């Protein structure tokens with residue numbers, strides 16, 4: 934997975950940022966949103982965040 938791929942444009946959150954959170958135990962969409970703010974503005978990236986979490990957990 935490309936860790937530099939941008940997932941949330943509003944808050945400049947990348948796959949790598951989400952990976953860091955998943956590795957420290959934040960595995961739900963709500964937790965990722967709390968930790969990174971990703972998906973809390975335009976919400977256009979919410980589906981991408983969930984897909985990224987799912988892919989990281991499947992690794």
Ligand code: FES
Pocket residue numbers: 940941942943944971972973974975976977978979
């Ligand atoms: S792109 Fe993530 S909240 Fe807008």
